[in-house]
Amino acid sequence: MWRLLRPDSVSIWKNEEVRKRLSHYRAILLGKRPPKYRVVKKMYVDFNVDDSLKELLKIHRKASEEFKGLYRDIVNDVMSLEELDEGDKSFLDLKTLLLKKIIKECMLCEWRCGVNREKGERGVCGLNSTVRVASAFLHLGEEAPLVPSGTIFFTGCSFKCVFCQNWDISTRPENGVAVSPRELAEIATRLYLEGARNINYVGGNPDQQLHIIVESLKYMDVNVPLLWNSNMYMSIESLAILVDLVDIWLPDFKYGNNECALKLSKIPRYFEVVSRNHRIACRNGDMIIRHLVLPGHIECCTKPILKWIAEHCPQTLVNIMEQYRPEHLVLRYPHKYPSIARRVHGDELQEAYRYADQLGICWRPVS
Numbered sequence: 054m055w056r057l058l059r060p061d062s063v064s065i066w067k068n069e070e071v072r073k074r075l076s077h078y079r080a081i082l083l084g085k086r087p088p089k090y091r092v093v094k095k096m097y098v099d100f101n102v103d104d105s106l107k108e109l110l111k112i113h114r115k116a117s118e119e120f121k122g123l124y125r126d127i128v129n130d131v132m133s134l135e136e137l138d139e140g141d142k143s144f145l146d147l148k149t150l151l152l153k154k155i156i157k158e159c160m161l162c163e164w165r166c167g168v169n170r171e172k173g174e175r176g177v178c179g180l181n182s183t184v185r186v187a188s189a190f191l192h193l194g195e196e197a198p199l200v201p202s203g204t205i206f207f208t209g210c211s212f213k214c215v216f217c218q219n220w221d222i223s224t225r226p227e228n229g230v231a232v233s234p235r236e237l238a239e240i241a242t243r244l245y246l247e248g249a250r251n252i253n254y255v256g257g258n259p260d261q262q263l264h265i266i267v268e269s270l271k272y273m274d275v276n277v278p279l280l281w282n283s284n285m286y287m288s289i290e291s292l293a294i295l296v297d298l299v300d301i302w303l304p305d306f307k308y309g310n311n312e313c314a315l316k317l318s319k320i321p322r323y324f325e326v327v328s329r330n331h332r333i334a335c336r337n338g339d340m341i342i343r344h345l346v347l348p349g350h351i352e353c354c355t356k357p358i359l360k361w362i363a364e365h366c367p368q369t370l371v372n373i374m375e376q377y378r379p380e381h382l383v384l385r386y387p388h389k390y391p392s393i394a395r396r397v398h399g400d401e402l403q404e405a406y407r408y409a410d411q412l413g414i415c416w417r418p419v420s
């Protein structure tokens with residue numbers, strides 16, 4: 054059915070640039086290599102559950118380097134996944150333990166609230182340690198190489214975007230259904246068996262749910278790429294845990310400066326955090342960067358972002374999104390946000406496209 058509704062999801066692979074830029078993701082789809090998480094699960098790492106967070110992070114840094122070599126060997130057929138000797142403690146166990154400690158003084162994202170979510174405390178995202186799924190289905194509306202995407206929508210978000218299109222789940226963390234790690238793995242496995250090309254963790258935002266998502270991988274063993282669909286405001290510690298697990302990144306790059314981010318999403322230090330995370334992530338997996346063009350924000354946001362991508366992540370695909378419409382608070386109080394209380398004009402989009410072409414950015418196949 055999805056082939057009829059989205060024929061471009063098949064024809065996209067004729068595009069040489071897409072094949073080259075998504076070569077890791079495609080190799081997993083073709084069964085030529087395992088997704089990273091299956092190797093992480095089988096890689097032995099020695100650690101003690103009573104080690105301090107600092108010590109565990111140190112062990113994790115070293116293990117992450119070892120993982121890169123191991124994964125390279127598997128890709129190059131020097132060894133196979135089956136040959137890996139599973140011990141009583143895995144790299145995945147280490148990541149799971151780290152996250153259990155991190156949420157006790159939460160620093161999953163750069164708000165670094167320091168609350169004990171395990172004891173029920175809540176920070177800026179409004180979430181305690183329970184993870185809730187608002188919906189999960191085969192998404193046919195994503196970028197062509199991703200369709201059908203096994204999309205899992207979580208509740209809660211670290212951003213407070215005044216134009217949020219998913220405000221019903223991002224601003225209401227109590228919506229949806231609470232899931233255990235095992236139940237989350239069952240949802241992901243079901244999506245894969247129904248034909249998902251990837252498991253797409255999104256929300257809201259998925260970074261706040263990292264502790265349960267990582268633990269769920271223990272109960273999953275299917276050959277599906279993991280996709281991280283995030284606002285990229287995760288902490289450097291969360292990012293370090295993610296880079297060994299994520300096969301394809303689908304980040305939002307919203308603002309080209311801190312002032313617009315603070316005004317429209319109530320986020321401090323946006324540009325330094327989000328650009329840092331993009332830079333690290335694009336070197337650790339395939340990536341399609343999404344940029345939603347905002348009305349009146351071509352010079353302050355769209356152009357600086359495109360320029361940054363051309364300089365720091367030139368190998369990525371970019372989706373220049375034109376579908377902005379006033380939503381949420383902008384729709385309710387247009388007088389408060391007059392500059393974005395309209396759709397994007399055609400000439401603004403043309404200027405964004407022209408500038409992307411001038412920079413040599415690869416955007417046409419996925420926009």
Ligand code: SF4
Pocket residue numbers: 159160161162163164165166167168175176177178179180211260261
């Ligand atoms: S995930 Fe981020 S916003 Fe939520 S409590 Fe932790 S640090 Fe705060």
